[in-house]
Amino acid sequence: MFTKSDGTHKDPKPREANWIRRSQQNPKSLKLAIRATCFYCVGGTEEEEPDSGWRKVISECTSFKCPLHTYRPTKTIREGVPST
Numbered sequence: 001m002f003t004k005s006d007g008t009h010k011d012p013k014p015r016e017a018n019w020i021r022r023s024q025q026n027p028k029s030l031k032l033a034i035r036a037t038c039f040y041c042v043g044g045t046e047e048e049e050p051d052s053g054w055r056k057v058i059s060e061c062t063s064f065k066c067p068l069h070t071y072r073p074t075k076t077i078r079e080g081v082p083s084t
C-alpha cells in the first residue's frame, strides 16, 4: 500500500499474472521477455497459463542447450506472481 502526499493510502495496481501479457506491457524489459519466452515454452499463451506446476518446470528446466537457460527465472519465482 502506498501513502500519497495527502496522507491517504492507495493500493498498488495488481501485477499481471500472465507473463506474456506482462512482457507486452513492458516491451523494453529484457528480463520480462525471457520470462515470457519460458512461459510460452512450457505451454503458456496470451490467453491462458500452462498446466499447473509450470513454474517448477521452468525452474528445473534441463534444456541446457537453450540459449536462455542461464537466464531463466529460477529462485526468484514467487508462488503466483513473478518478481520484477
Ligand code: SF4
Pocket: 037, 038, 039, 041, 042, 057, 058, 061, 062, 063, 066, 067, 068, 069, 070, 072
Ligand atoms: S530455458 Fe528452458 S523453459 Fe526457458 S525457453 Fe529455454 S527450454 Fe524453455
